[in-house]
Amino acid sequence: MVKVGILGATGYAGAELTRLLTGHSAVQIKFLDSRSYNGKKYSSVYPNLYNEIDMHCNTADLNNLSWIDEIDILFCALPHGLSQKAVKIASSEGKRVIDLSADFRISNKGVYEQWYGVKHEAEEELKKSVYGLCEVHREDIKMGQIIANPGCYPTSILLPLYPLLKEDATSLQNIIIDSKSGVSGAGRNPSDSILFSQCNENVKAYSIASHRHIPEIEEQLSLMVEKEVIIQFTPHLIPMTRGILSTIYLENSKDLKSKDIEEIFNINYKNERFIRLLTEGDLPQTKAVTGTNYCDIAVKIDDRTGRIIIISAIDNLIKGAAGQAVQNMNIILGFDEGMGLNQMSQWP
Amino acid sequence: MVKVGILGATGYAGAELTRLLTGHSAVQIKFLDSRSYNGKKYSSVYPNLYNEIDMHCNTADLNNLSWIDEIDILFCALPHGLSQKAVKIASSEGKRVIDLSADFRISNKGVYEQWYGVKHEAEEELKKSVYGLCEVHREDIKMGQIIANPGCYPTSILLPLYPLLKEDATSLQNIIIDSKSGVSGAGRNPSDSILFSQCNENVKAYSIASHRHIPEIEEQLSLMVEKEVIIQFTPHLIPMTRGILSTIYLENSKDLKSKDIEEIFNINYKNERFIRLLTEGDLPQTKAVTGTNYCDIAVKIDDRTGRIIIISAIDNLIKGAAGQAVQNMNIILGFDEGMGLNQMSQWP
Amino acid sequence: MVKVGILGATGYAGAELTRLLTGHSAVQIKFLDSRSYNGKKYSSVYPNLYNEIDMHCNTADLNNLSWIDEIDILFCALPHGLSQKAVKIASSEGKRVIDLSADFRISNKGVYEQWYGVKHEAEEELKKSVYGLCEVHREDIKMGQIIANPGCYPTSILLPLYPLLKEDATSLQNIIIDSKSGVSGAGRNPSDSILFSQCNENVKAYSIASHRHIPEIEEQLSLMVEKEVIIQFTPHLIPMTRGILSTIYLENSKDLKSKDIEEIFNINYKNERFIRLLTEGDLPQTKAVTGTNYCDIAVKIDDRTGRIIIISAIDNLIKGAAGQAVQNMNIILGFDEGMGLNQMSQWP
Amino acid sequence: MVKVGILGATGYAGAELTRLLTGHSAVQIKFLDSRSYNGKKYSSVYPNLYNEIDMHCNTADLNNLSWIDEIDILFCALPHGLSQKAVKIASSEGKRVIDLSADFRISNKGVYEQWYGVKHEAEEELKKSVYGLCEVHREDIKMGQIIANPGCYPTSILLPLYPLLKEDATSLQNIIIDSKSGVSGAGRNPSDSILFSQCNENVKAYSIASHRHIPEIEEQLSLMVEKEVIIQFTPHLIPMTRGILSTIYLENSKDLKSKDIEEIFNINYKNERFIRLLTEGDLPQTKAVTGTNYCDIAVKIDDRTGRIIIISAIDNLIKGAAGQAVQNMNIILGFDEGMGLNQMSQWP
Known part of the structure; x- marks a missing residue:
């Protein structure tokens, strides 16, 4: 043990x-x-x-x-x-x-x-220290002594962007990320802004252009392409306990088709236990990942606007925190990565 | 009567x-x-x-x-x-x-x-027919026989964009709009996707790149600038009953400062009973407009990325539907526009 | 003024x-x-x-x-x-x-x-001081210098019980009251138990047999019948912001029929602006009173068990607090009792 | 297999x-x-x-x-x-x-x-057929060909009442049960009353004195004591997806103390994998059992009123439906009762 x-x-x-x-x-x-x-x-x-x-x-x-x-x-x-x-x-x-x-x-x-x-x-x-984004830095994590477990928003953003940036599939200009988070992301320390009566039947943006996860995301994206990447990131607080949904807007500079993108994801993530690529019009929803270590991803090409829209969903406390930490431990110890992480999500 | x-x-x-x-x-x-x-x-x-x-x-x-x-x-x-x-x-x-x-x-x-x-x-x-966006088409509405009351998403998007487009304050390229709506926007006709147990503790995007409010928004924006405007619009369903929050990303092509934008809003909306421009870091939240005919707006300049981010909040059933309809009736009849619309929002 | x-x-x-x-x-x-x-x-x-x-x-x-x-x-x-x-x-x-x-x-x-x-x-x-339960103590309130505005739970309980006790329509034994309250009843002072993430998707009883509203309710009931009345009262915290629903179990010791009870309510409350007696199977729900000063009441006779079950609904912050306070002020000043209190509830 | x-x-x-x-x-x-x-x-x-x-x-x-x-x-x-x-x-x-x-x-x-x-x-x-309340009818279930899996409300009510009735610890008069259920109990078939916008920020009673689980509960209680038992049962719909909390009012006819009741529970349920008796003032909450096959129970003696108040919490879809069905299958097949049912509840 x-x-x-x-x-x-x-x-x-x-x-x-x-x-x-x-x-x-x-x-x-x-x-x-x-x-x-x-x-x-x-x-x-x-x-x-x-x-x-x-x-x-x-x-x-x-x-x-x-x-x-x-x-x-x-x-x-x-x-x-x-x-x-x-x-x-x-x-x-x-x-x-x-x-x-x-x-x-x-x-x-x-x-x-x-x-x-x-x-x-x-x-x-x-x-x-090693940045513990398991699917991206697995080899470094194996040998790392100090693993910096990624932030919740960064996890929901970096996992879907990694294959596209690695394969040079999109422009690095005009990357806009609009994320929606449940309230548990703010922790259990009592404060006015996370009271039930302040959050319920309410939605708001916060930390526009100034959220602390911005430099973390930008550093990781820059490492992926070995160029400086600047993003627009806006988090929103929505009236639910768990989950992050990130909507990512990219320029489809190479005029890729859906199946091109799917292929890029398949090449990079086919064997990943915790990445699910939704196809055929299915879209991620946070409820489908709650309680699991999954990151669900779907991609939509908009031909009218020349953009790629990516949607990702994670449980902020599992894939976005504790689950990824356990996955990191499993990697370090040479265990199967799914050990302790095989719970299925409940519905409803 | x-x-x-x-x-x-x-x-x-x-x-x-x-x-x-x-x-x-x-x-x-x-x-x-x-x-x-x-x-x-x-x-x-x-x-x-x-x-x-x-x-x-x-x-x-x-x-x-x-x-x-x-x-x-x-x-x-x-x-x-x-x-x-x-x-x-x-x-x-x-x-x-x-x-x-x-x-x-x-x-x-x-x-x-x-x-x-x-x-x-x-x-x-x-x-x-006349497009009944009260603050923008008031004069035409006065004389109109058939008033087309605007859609809920379009109202939340057109009201904040109108002054900026009218004053030529932003590029027309790369207008990206990410909206979050409560479930009441889908009406009362029973269906699986609006059941409590399907929506609660859940968030998802829908109708990506294909929502029917896109041509309505684009026509109105194009009329404002007398040029064809193409937008990216993504609606999301979030677990609350009422309210729409729209997050709008624009290019700050003229390098405007916050006070420039505030001035543009003041010029156009200073006397508008139902537009509230929030300043000094205050941001719109749907709870603050629920039950009212207000459209709350705030603007944030991001100097790092060269963008203007606008947040707007409305009650989808009031300013986004019935309230605006009553306002249109008041305009038609020469009544004070606030008649029947002076309720204050409750908090919490 | x-x-x-x-x-x-x-x-x-x-x-x-x-x-x-x-x-x-x-x-x-x-x-x-x-x-x-x-x-x-x-x-x-x-x-x-x-x-x-x-x-x-x-x-x-x-x-x-x-x-x-x-x-x-x-x-x-x-x-x-x-x-x-x-x-x-x-x-x-x-x-x-x-x-x-x-x-x-x-x-x-x-x-x-x-x-x-x-x-x-x-x-x-x-x-x-005068106990400011408007519909019951109106005459004393008119002359009172210090008005003690009733508690939220007591208001939801005393208003439906008053006519029945006054008319000697029920036994005083085995009065059991099971109330369900939204979280705003606990105020805005941050603490662990009213955080969104602790309350959402959760229901619990609290202060069983020991809630501070018990002596207030018992004193008022005892005054109504000029005998000591003991009640069982259990409050519950449910995942909504506003509203109290009280379910009250009484012995139908006089074998009354529904129409007898309705008559008793009519005699006492027919002219009350803020009491609505629901009949024909309609039952109170908190959403129907939210934002108003109403107390909605319905009565159900259970012939199998020989009990009268009463359901009442109020907005805890209005009829259960601020609205009743304004009503008390209106009484004191000889104003129409509805002044400032005529808002209709929104639905949904 | x-x-x-x-x-x-x-x-x-x-x-x-x-x-x-x-x-x-x-x-x-x-x-x-x-x-x-x-x-x-x-x-x-x-x-x-x-x-x-x-x-x-x-x-x-x-x-x-x-x-x-x-x-x-x-x-x-x-x-x-x-x-x-x-x-x-x-x-x-x-x-x-x-x-x-x-x-x-x-x-x-x-x-x-x-x-x-x-x-x-x-x-x-x-x-x-055999009534499949596992902890009560285990021996019959083992041999049963047709197992009638209990209803959700009955499970939440019968499990806490069984030891008390079996040990003759309470009067059979004036058993009053007030239950609160999440919306998933009404199933996935779309109808007006289970729409998000109808249920959210709302609580109501329904089927007062007429709910179909009444005869099921009464038959089982009557079997426990070999006498006819009549109950008062009122279900309520509250704005959450999962969970049932039942508040049960009993006469403390034998003047028992808390430790007497705890002993009765211990005698009957000490070795039960899925019954948790909370003590020292802890009270059941639905969130603590969501996703699990547990029934959490606490007992409070009210000396002022001479009553025993019992609170129980279950996940209506697990212990109140599918989980108990799997437990029944495990019993039938001689498996460990916990097989497939060992998930822990998430918090928050």
């Missing part, structure tokens, strides 16, 4: 990690860290796990990582800024770390500091 | 018309037509109006419009294709008609027939 | 008061007090009121009530415990006060202190 | 059966019958199962059951009235049948016909 610990186990991403790892047949959870619920039974904080897990929350001492000896792999699901210290010590002890925060996703320290407004205190570790 | 009749009074747009006209101090409703609920008490179909209205539904005979004599103004809230006959006879009797269907919105009969897949049987009336 | 001030204007009940009073043709709002949003534009806290109201929030100094001179009537929408001081001073200045907190609803100071866990510091004022 | 077929596989209960059986390691699905979607790919009707299942819907000929030879066990998820013929033929061929309709739940043919308004055409089979 692989022994793991989770820092930040009572946030929503941490809770999904806890649930998925509890159901992973080769994993044993050694500790569940929480700052908000120290000493509480985990199943009183997450009553879905009553009788499934019999552990208590404990606030890990980040200055004295004696607990690090207990584990083989550390999952960090702390807010950005907080995980740097833990990642630093854990990696100095030779542990492999999967970090779900933004702290190790952007390779350029200055860019990170500019967009996140905090100093980066673990520059050496940043240099060693 | 102005005497009015409503064809299609038990669809959602018809029901809002009925409610708004019941509260209009200068209007008397003479009949409420319904094919689905003939003979039923109106308030058993719309229990919100119990004690507010004491009328029954009656199916109007479209071949024998003797009832036309009772009224001064006819509202048609029938599905597209069905209202042509009624509009024809009513207008031949000299009545003024406000039609909420798509049948008189597109001036080119062939374009209508191509996108809607039905023949247009009232070509003469089509030629006489 | 009647000049009013609102303490606690940025909670949800305070916001509805602000909206309703803004639309009241005989009222002028002089100040909007808020502890959370001092100095902010009111319409930035409640964006629905953009362009409708042009005031800022100001934190009223409760130790120096110089502002009291500006107003004729004070509305207190502060949390329980906080309003006692303000009510004390305002009433000592001869002002009439409508208090929406629980502080003056329970006549017995000891009972209040036991259930609310705070000391009551305004015993003299408590003695003078 | 056990070979199974599903009649009515495209209703919501049938879809959950299909999903759960697809994930059951000892089961092979041989056919998926559907009247509405004949010939369609199953995953186009249930897009959550894209790539998980590669079968098409076929309308089974109920007059020529040649397909019966392919299977070992037949699941019927047809509407009531329709399954009698299939159950008759299947059982005459010696197949074991698990029927999810109401047709074999009520042992008295006359009572069935009275409440359901249709004739019962399979009286012999009715006599042989």
Whole structure:
């Protein structure tokens, strides 16, 4: 059994990690860290796990990582800024770390500091970190010591764009991405903007032209084509709990047909367990991926306008967070990538 | 008192018309037509109006419009294709008609027939009809006999675009519009795709590159600039009952600043009762306009990408349907435009 | 114009008061007090009121009530415990006060202190206060200086029970009340239990056998029959923003028929503007009263079990809070009770 | 591998059966019958199962059951009235049948016909059928040929009541049950009352004193105590997709304490995989059981009123339908009862 610990186990991403790892047949959870619920039974904080897990929350001492000896792999699901210290010590002890925060996703320290407004205190570790977008960076992940688990929006955007950019199938100009997210993406920390009564029967855009996932997306896209890529990205908050739907507008500069695009996807993703390409007019919907590690993708060519429109759907807390983290662990350990991730989505 | 009749009074747009006209101090409703609920008490179909209205539904005979004599103004809230006959006879009797269907919105009969897949049987009336976008075509509406009440998506898109196009403030290339609508936009006719269990906790795009509001929007934009305008339009269905939020991406070809855009809006809309321009970072949300005839608009300049991003919010059943129809009636009759439309939105 | 001030204007009940009073043709709002949003534009806290109201929030100094001179009537929408001081001073200045907190609803100071866990510091004022259930205590309200605006659950329960208890139509044994409330009843103060992601797709009971509205309901029922009445009351939180539905189980000890009950309601409520008795199998639903001051009621006799089942529906923030407060003000001032309260509910 | 077929596989209960059986390691699905979607790919009707299942819907000929030879066990998820013929033929061929309709739940043919308004055409089979409430009738189920899978409301009510009635812990007078259900309980057949726009932001009672689950519940309770039991049952429709919460009011005639009740539950349910008794003030919520076969139960004693209040929560489509059906199959076949039913609930 692989022994793991989770820092930040009572946030929503941490809770999904806890649930998925509890159901992973080769994993044993050694500790569940929480700052908000120290000493509480985990199943009183997450009553879905009553009788499934019999552990208590404990606030890990980040200055004295004696607990690090207990584990083989550390999952960090702390807010950005907080995980740097833990990642630093854990990696100095030779542990492999999967970090779900933004702290190790952007390779350029200055860019990170500019967009996140905090100093980066673990520059050496940043240099060693690998961006954990499983289907794209699998080989690097296998050897990586620090895996920066991708953000939820970036996952929903990079996975469908990767084959098209890699195969040089679209112009890099005028990439416009309009994303719609459920409220769980904002976490469990109480604030006015995520109250039921503020979100229900309401939709709004936020962080227009300024969302922190922009530099993460742009860096990854730029790496794919070895050129600087600039995108327009607008996130929206919609009245549902889970899921991200991204609508991506591209120029069809090579006048491709639907079947060309499908072929490009097939070449790149045919054997991918967690990518589903919908065809014949079927379109992604978040409900069809909720509870799973899938990324559903469909492509539509608009001949009137000369554009390619891509729709992708993921569960923001699974493929967009905890599920991808487990998939990264499976890659690191040489396990089957689907281990612990084979749940089917419920409908309705 | 102005005497009015409503064809299609038990669809959602018809029901809002009925409610708004019941509260209009200068209007008397003479009949409420319904094919689905003939003979039923109106308030058993719309229990919100119990004690507010004491009328029954009656199916109007479209071949024998003797009832036309009772009224001064006819509202048609029938599905597209069905209202042509009624509009024809009513207008031949000299009545003024406000039609909420798509049948008189597109001036080119062939374009209508191509996108809607039905023949247009009232070509003469089509030629006489006026597009009832109040803030833009007010003068024509005053004199119009047949008012084609705009579609919900077009209203949310044309109102914010009008000042910018009129003032030549943006390129006509690469206009991309990503809209999010509540489920009531699909009406009350039961079908699988609008069931609670299919829509709740779900978001999806639909009619990508093929929605029937595209030719309506493009015709109106083309009229504004006297050039052919092509747009990209993608509607999405989100889990709420009311509201449309449209996110519009434009090229900032003249390198305008926020205050330039605000000035353009002020010049054109300063005295408009139902346009609210949000500034200082406030962004439209559908909840803030629900139940009202407002169109809320905000503009964001993205200097990184050279784009103008516009967000607009309306209540699809009010400014996007029944409210605008009442506003059109007020214009026609020389009433204050706000009559019957002064309700404030509730929060939460 | 009647000049009013609102303490606690940025909670949800305070916001509805602000909206309703803004639309009241005989009222002028002089100040909007808020502890959370001092100095902010009111319409930035409640964006629905953009362009409708042009005031800022100001934190009223409760130790120096110089502002009291500006107003004729004070509305207190502060949390329980906080309003006692303000009510004390305002009433000592001869002002009439409508208090929406629980502080003056329970006549017995000891009972209040036991259930609310705070000391009551305004015993003299408590003695003078009138319980503002408009349809029941109208005559006392007319003369009252301090009106204790009823709780939301009590309003939904006392209004349907009053005629039956007054007419001695039911046993006082085994009164069981099962209520379902939207989340706005819990206010706008951020906490884990009212987050969108915690409430959506979820239903739960809370405060079983211990909810603070129990002594308020029991006192009022006991007054109606001049005997001690004990009830069973269970509130539930359901995933909607507004509305309370109460299901009330009574023993049909006199073997009444539906028409007997309807007659009892007619005798007592025939001329009540805001009570709607549904008959012929129609049942109350919260959507039909949302946005209105109505209390919808239906009665069902179960011959198999010998019980009377009553269903009532109100908008918790209007008839259950701000609307009833305005109705109380209208009574006090001799206005028509419907002034400012004539909005119809939207559907859907 | 056990070979199974599903009649009515495209209703919501049938879809959950299909999903759960697809994930059951000892089961092979041989056919998926559907009247509405004949010939369609199953995953186009249930897009959550894209790539998980590669079968098409076929309308089974109920007059020529040649397909019966392919299977070992037949699941019927047809509407009531329709399954009698299939159950008759299947059982005459010696197949074991698990029927999810109401047709074999009520042992008295006359009572069935009275409440359901249709004739019962399979009286012999009715006599042989076993009521499949797993935790209560396990021994009978093992030997049963026709298993009548319990209704959703009855499951949520009978499971918590069984230990108390069996141990004679409560009076049989004044049993009042107030249940709250998500909309999926009404199925996928489109109708006005289950449209998103009709249900969202709305709650209502329905079928007061007349719901068809009443005779089913009363028969089972009467069997438990060998006396006639009469209940009051009121179902409510609330704006969520899945889940039932039942609030049950009992007389605490023996003046039991919380720990007495807990002991009674422990005696009866200690080893039950799918019953969770919540203690220490924790209360059931539907979200904690969604996606699982659990029934969560909590008990509260109200000393003021002398009542026991029980709250139970289930997923109406799993423990209340398809999950219990799979559990019944596991019992019949001597499998571990948890096979195919070990999914944990997601939160949020």
